[in-house]
Amino acid sequence: MATTEKSADTTGMQAMSPTEPGAQTMTLSVGPQHSGSGHMRLIVELDGDIIISAMPDPGYVHRGIEKIIELRNIIRSIPVIERPSIIDASNLNHAWVKAIEELQGVEPPSRGQYLRCLINEMNRIMSHLYWLSIYGVFLGHTTMFMWPLGDRELFIDLAESLTGARITYSYLVPGGVRRDLPKGFAEETIKRTKYFEKRLDEYENIFFKNPLFTSRAKGIGVLTRERAVALGSTGPTLRGSGIDRDLRKDEPYAAYGELDFKVHTRPDGDSYSRAMVHMDEMRESSQLIRQILEKLPSGPVRRKAPIVVPRGEAYARVESARGECSFYLIGEGGDKPYRARYITGSYRNLTAIPEVLKGVRLADMPTSWWSIDYWPVEADR
C-alpha cells in the first residue's frame, strides 16, 4: 500500500500552491445541501484541486430559538432547546437547567446529579457514533456507516427505557431529572457497555487503522494550537489540537467532580487527531457510565423548583459532545427570561472551518470538514 507516498505527495502540493485568490482560481459553491446533519453551504475558492479559501455560509436551518425562548416559560422552552442537536439533547438541556438553577439557587439532590451525568455520557456516545457513521459515508466506507448506527441503538433503547423517548428526552428539569431508573436498567447497561467496548476494538481494526482513513486524515486539515485558542475552538476540535480542556474537569458540574475520568487529547491538530479524540472519548464515556452506576447514591432524583427566572444574570456552561454549550440568562422575576443567549459547540467551531480547509485538496474536503463535527442546526439555532 502506497500510503506514505500519498501523504508526502499531498504535503508537497500544499507547499507549492498559491495562497492568494487570482485569475487562475475557480469559485465553487458547495451546497446548500443536507450532509446528514442539516443544510449547509461552503463557498470554496480553488486553484486546481487545492482549496485556497473556504467560507462557510450558515443560516439555512436558523429557527430563531433565542427569540422563541423569550416568549415561552422556562419549562415549555426545554423541548425547543433540545432541537438544535437532537442527537445530543441532554447536554444542551443541561446547560439550560443549569443556568436557571444558578439564578434560583436550587441544587438538585445527589442522585439526580448522577442521573444527569448518566444520560449525558450516553448522549455523548450516541452523538459520536452518529458522527462516526457520517464519517464512514464521506470516506466511502459502507461498513463504518452501518455499524455505528446499529450500535447506537444499544444506547437509544436504554435511553428510551429511562426517559420514555428515543432521542429528545426533555429529561432534565430545574431541580433534578424527571424519572428514576427503571427496574433492571443497571444490569442491562453494564452488559451493553462491555459489549460496546469490544465493538470499539473492531472499529479500530476495520477503520481507524485502515489506510483508507489514515492516508486521508493524517497531516491533513491542520488546526494549530495557537489558532485553536485564538479562534475560540472548543470540544474535540480543541482537544485534537493538543489542548487539555474539558469543562467536566475544569469547572466540575453535576456529579463530575466525584467521578474519575481522563480528558483525551491528541497533539497534531489534523483530521486524524480530531477523529481519534472522538474515538477515545467514546471508550472513556462507556467506562464512565459503569462508574456512575456503581457510585449512584440513593435518595430522591428531584427537588421542587419554581417556574420562575429570578432577577439577575447567570452564565452557565457544560461540555456537550461538540464542546462548550453555554447560556447567558437574564431574568426579571417572571416565568420567561428577559434574554437567553444560546451559544453551542458547533457555533463556536464555525470559525475553525476556513482554517482547517485551507490548503486541503477538494477530494479531502468532506473528511476534513466533518472531522470538526460541525452540526449546522446546532450552529444556526
Added chain:
Amino acid sequence: MSLTHEREDVLVKTLKENFPSDIKEATVVRRSRINVVVPPEKITNIAVFLRDKLGYDHPSGVSAVDYNRESRFEIVYHLATIKTRDQQDIVINLKESVPRNSPRAVSLVNVWPGVENYERESMEMFGIQFDGHPRPEKLFLNDNWEGPPPMRKEVRFPTD
C-alpha cells in the same frame, strides 16, 4: 470548594488598579464569574490588557442584550483562558453599552479573531454597527432580509 472568592478578587483588583478611571464597574457575580463594565471608547485597551496580561485568550462568545426601557444595547464579551491554568473556571463578562438610537461599537476581531461571527450575528439581529469588522455581512439571515433586526424587543411574533 471555598466560599471566598480570592482568585476572582485578585483579578478584579488588578483590573481596577490598572484602569482606575476607565472601568465603571468590576464585580464578582458568583464563584468563577466576573462582570466588568467599561465605556465603549476604552474597550480595546482593556481587551488587550485582559488578553496579554491576564491570559484571557479564549473567546467564548458575544451576547447583545436589548434594554429598550433604558434605550441602550449592552454588548457582552464572554471570555475564558487557556493560558492561565488556575483560572480555567473563571469567566470574565466584559460589558459595554451603546445608545439604542445610534448603536455603534468598535469591533474586537483584532484582539480575539474568534469573535468575528458573534459580532456579525449582533449586527444582523440587533442592528448594532461594529467599526473595523473585516466582514460586516449577514451571517444567518438572508442577504435580502428587509425587516427590522429580529432580536430587538419591539419585534413580536404573531402568536405572542
